[in-house]
Amino acid sequence: MTTTAxxxxxxxxxxxxxxxxVGILALAAIVGLLWTPYDPLAIDFRARLAPPGPAHWLGTDxxxxxxxxxxxxxxxxxxxxxxxxxxxxxxxxxxxxxxxxFLRGWVDRVVMAVNDTLLSFPGILFALxxxxxxxxxxxxxxxxxxxxYVPTVxxxxxxxxxxxxxxxxxxxxxxxxxxxxxxxxxxxxxxxIAPLIILATVxxxxxxxxxxxxxxxxxxxxxxAPTWGNMLAGSRPLIAQAxxxxxxxxxxxxxxxxxxxxLGDALRDRLDPRMAR
Amino acid sequence: xxxALLSVDRLSIGTASGxxxxxxxxxxxxxxxxxxxxxxxGSGKTMVSRAVLDLLPPGVVRTGxxxxxxxxxxxxxxxxxxxxxxxxxxxxVFQEPMTSLNPAMPVGRQLEEALRLHTGCNRGERRRRIxxxxxxxxxxxxxxxxxxxPHEFSGGMRQRIMLASVMLPKPKLLIADxxxxxxxxxxxxxxxxxxxxxxxxxxxxxxxxxHDLSMVAHFARRVVVMQAGAVVEQGATEALLLSPQxxxxxxxxEALPRRGPARPPADGPxxxxxxxxxxxxxxRRRLVGRAAAKRAVDGVSLVVRPGETVAIVGGxGSGKTSLxxxxxxxxxxxxxxxxxxxxxPFADRRRLLDFRLGSQVVFQDPxxxxxPRMRVGAIVGEPLRHDAGLSARQKQARVVEALADVGLDxxxxxxxxxxxxxxxxxxxxxxxxxxxxxxFVIADEPVSALDMTVQKQILALLxxxxxxxxxxxxxxxxxxxxxxxxxDRVLVMEHGRIVEExxxxxVFDAPRHAxxxxxxSAMTVLGAVGDDFALARRxxxxxAAAADGAPPAAGRGGAPENPVALAAGP
Numbered sequence: 050m051t052t053t054a055x056x057x058x059x060x061x062x063x064x065x066x067x068x069x070x071v072g073i074l075a076l077a078a079i080v081g082l083l084w085t086p087y088d089p090l091a092i093d094f095r096a097r098l099a100p101p102g103p104a105h106w107l108g109t110d111x112x113x114x115x116x117x118x119x120x121x122x123x124x125x126x127x128x129x130x131x132x133x134x135x136x137x138x139x140x141x142x143x144x145x146x147x148x149x150x151f152l153r154g155w156v157d158r159v160v161m162a163v164n165d166t167l168l169s170f171p172g173i174l175f176a177l178x179x180x181x182x183x184x185x186x187x188x189x190x191x192x193x194x195x196x197x198y199v200p201t202v203x204x205x206x207x208x209x210x211x212x213x214x215x216x217x218x219x220x221x222x223x224x225x226x227x228x229x230x231x232x233x234x235x236x237x238x239x240x241x242i243a244p245l246i247i248l249a250t251v252x253x254x255x256x257x258x259x260x261x262x263x264x265x266x267x268x269x270x271x272x273x274a275p276t277w278g279n280m281l282a283g284s285r286p287l288i289a290q291a292x293x294x295x296x297x298x299x300x301x302x303x304x305x306x307x308x309x310x311x312l313g314d315a316l317r318d319r320l321d322p323r324m325a326r
Numbered sequence: 327x328x329x330a331l332l333s334v335d336r337l338s339i340g341t342a343s344g345x346x347x348x349x350x351x352x353x354x355x356x357x358x359x360x361x362x363x364x365x366x367x368g369s370g371k372t373m374v375s376r377a378v379l380d381l382l383p384p385g386v387v388r389t390g391x392x393x394x395x396x397x398x399x400x401x402x403x404x405x406x407x408x409x410x411x412x413x414x415x416x417x418x419v420f421q422e423p424m425t426s427l428n429p430a431m432p433v434g435r436q437l438e439e440a441l442r443l444h445t446g447c448n449r450g451e452r453r454r455r456i457x458x459x460x461x462x463x464x465x466x467x468x469x470x471x472x473x474x475x476p477h478e479f480s481g482g483m484r485q486r487i488m489l490a491s492v493m494l495p496k497p498k499l500l501i502a503d504x505x506x507x508x509x510x511x512x513x514x515x516x517x518x519x520x521x522x523x524x525x526x527x528x529x530x531x532x533x534x535x536x537h538d539l540s541m542v543a544h545f546a547r548r549v550v551v552m553q554a555g556a557v558v559e560q561g562a563t564e565a566l567l568l569s570p571q572x573x574x575x576x577x578x579x580e581a582l583p584r585r586g587p588a589r590p591p592a593d594g595p596x597x598x599x600x601x602x603x604x605x606x607x608x609x610r611r612r613l614v615g616r617a618a619a620k621r622a623v624d625g626v627s628l629v630v631r632p633g634e635t636v637a638i639v640g641g642x643g644s645g646k647t648s649l650x651x652x653x654x655x656x657x658x659x660x661x662x663x664x665x666x667x668x669x670x671p672f673a674d675r676r677r678l679l680d681f682r683l684g685s686q687v688v689f690q691d692p693x694x695x696x697x698p699r700m701r702v703g704a705i706v707g708e709p710l711r712h713d714a715g716l717s718a719r720q721k722q723a724r725v726v727e728a729l730a731d732v733g734l735d736x737x738x739x740x741x742x743x744x745x746x747x748x749x750x751x752x753x754x755x756x757x758x759x760x761x762x763x764x765x766f767v768i769a770d771e772p773v774s775a776l777d778m779t780v781q782k783q784i785l786a787l788l789x790x791x792x793x794x795x796x797x798x799x800x801x802x803x804x805x806x807x808x809x810x811x812x813x814d815r816v817l818v819m820e821h822g823r824i825v826e827e828x829x830x831x832x833v834f835d836a837p838r839h840a841x842x843x844x845x846x847s848a849m850t851v852l853g854a855v856g857d858d859f860a861l862a863r864r865x866x867x868x869x870a871a872a873a874d875g876a877p878p879a880a881g882r883g884g885a886p887e888n889p890v891a892l893a894a895g896p
């Protein structure tokens with residue numbers, strides 16, 4: 050086929066909007082860590098359930114805490130849980146996936162049997178069970194969610210490795226005299242990066258959602274520390290009196306997920322090997 | 327020529343962003359005539375053939391000119407009228423038989439589709455015509471074929487089914503885009519002959535798109551040569567082959583493989599010796615147990631001596647690639663022995679490393695054999711990793727030297743494989759193979775993924791490097807033309823066994839085994855005789871000879887039985 054120079058293209062709308070929304074999340078998380086308009090934990094009974102206004106832009110909750118401050122602080126919690134959990138799940142899953150995919154044999158069979166068993170539980174149910182044992186706190190959530198999402202990563206990486214190991218350049222590496230371990234590290238692992246980046250982006254979204262869901266169910270980060278999930282949970286009895294308590298955290302979760310999914314789509318378009326050809 | 331059936335008039339095609347791909351292409355095709363469009367990858371030949379049916383890929387548009395079918399401008403047709411043309415008046419056969427049939431649909435239903443859309447015949451009539459057509463294309467047991475799925479057939483059979491499906495509505499024009507490139511030599515000849523016969527019987531004109539000049543010369547009455555999106559020359563086949571006017575046509579003709587001079591037989595202790603090698607592939611795992619193992623290589627023995635090229639020749643499924651992989655240790659053997667310099671390299675680690683350091687492979691597909699995430703310098707330098715005797719600087723110098731050996735320079739060191747052309751990639755693969763000065767190189771179909779002119783360069787390069795470094799070479803190929811050019815000795819392989827073995831000239835001039843004769847008769851007869859081009863045209867007898875395994879008419883060395891043998895200097 051004719052090879053044509055690909056002229057520079059503007060990033061498409063989904064990359065732009067996705068990048069913008071994720072950028073806002075990152076900014077909110079960092080701002081929330083350093084500075085918030087009010088102390089997110091400060092209780093002020095004089096300002097209970099104040100609607101959005103000049104003093105409290107997004108209103109206050111039933112303890113008089115500033116919703117905007119809590120949202121910003123919660124962004125840090127959500128984002129940090131998302132980043133750490135994704136990194137842990139990807140690291141463990143990649144290692145296991147490459148090993149099983151490349152070595153095959155009984156290692157593969159045993160690991161994949163366990164993996165498929167784990168996959169057959171809904172992730173959130175699995176995490177719920179683990180949290181009941183580990184106790185509900187930030188590190189418990191990270192551990193539980195990482196374990197819940199490792200099997201998905203293993204599946205994706207193993208499938209990629211299975212197709213890669215049939216390629217001639219892997220055979221060429223063995224023929225050069227390279228060991229299996231070196232071939233895995235030098236030739237197989239780097240070629241798994243593209244699908245992994247895409248998976249990681251999407252998974253980051255799932256994890257933020259899962260953390261919100263866990264907090265909503267009362268097994269997340271314990272109050273009074275704010276997270277978007279427990280803010281949403283706390284708004285439930287007051288939804289008729291103070292709708293802003295549910296609207297703003299809900300909106301934050303929805304927009305963040307939208308941004309991450311758009312960005313993941315754009316990355317997939319960008320990193321698709323057929324596009325790279 | 328009477329009124330043309332298909333008339334392509336100053337056709338131009340470009341990308342939507344304005345980059346021209348095809349410029350001012352004009353040619354005519356009379357009813358019942360076979361015309362070939364020949365060119366290398368990127369010449370725009372496929373674009374032209376696709377434009378006829380308005381099947382250009384997304385982002386590519388017609389920018390000028392007209393295509394008329396029986397006097398009707400196809401650009402004027404609306405979508406519904408175009409649908410009637412596709413499949414009805416004009417049929418199309420694609421290159422890849424593995425993907426052009428729907429894997430989820432029985433063959434009978436797929437064949438019926440075109441008839442249902444384009445003819446008014448009823449069920450019984452359709453069935454009768456399908457069975458007759460399957461019979462015609464020599465599918466064994468047509469009744470059973472109707473209910474079978476595409477994966478149950480080999481590539482050659484699928485291409486026959488594809489032909490049957492396209493010819494069923496009796497189209498006026500058949501467009502065949504590299505219809506046999508994916509098939510091996512024997513099957514290729516049979517399918518091409520079948521296509522020509524079917525076209526003649528039905529009075530169908532054929533637009534044959536191919537990179538293989540010698541193959542189309544047998545079938546096409548006229549040839550259109552394209553280069554870089556433009557027609558450089560067109561004319562009657564013989565005239566074009568005998569007195570090519572354009573330098574590019576001459577280059578294409580010169581790229582046709584010729585037999586190299588015979589070299590004195592190599593002596594000395596064999597570098598690699600294979601004794602009674604057996605390779606089995608485990609059968610498909612069933613719900614309980616396994617199916618019987620399939621024997622791919624069945625008791626093969628051979629020796630390769632320093633400095634010589636031994637060719638393993640055979641069709642697909644003959645076991646030649648499995649043999650190569652077993653020798654290098656990529657697939658387990660079920661019996662027999664491989665000896666490297668007289669000892670078993672798989673006996674202990676030290677000897678294995680020795681073997682690994684001393685032997686290399688050049689793979690068929692340079693798109694798959696180079697790690698897409700490594701730069702050329704790192705790829706070529708990788709085999710030196712285990713060479714403890716060289717310093718980093720010496721290694722770097724050796725990499726540059728190897729690149730220079732294959733005709734690349736230091737500027738390519740930092741490139742990624744996807745920034746290189748197919749020929750350049752194969753050069754990189756060869757550089758990687760020779761960088762450690764191996765004693766033994768396996769070249770597994772090293773040129774079959776490349777254009778003709780590039781093939782010639784790569785084969786010449788391999789021969790030159792062998793003369794310089796003296797490695798022994800095992801050349802695995804289904805392409806007899808390439809083998810004839812480089813081999814010293816030839817081993818013919820069928821069903822996992824060596825059926826014939828001998829010096830190249832003896833095997834090519836006086837083949838003894840029936841399978842060798844079949845392979846040779848399938849080889850395109852257009853080739854170089856001495857320094858001249860000889861064009862031999864044998865009517866339908868071409869495939870008949872191939873089918874009953876009869877000796878080819880007087881073979882390749884002598885004169886064909888009904889020759890229009892012409893000779894002229896290029």
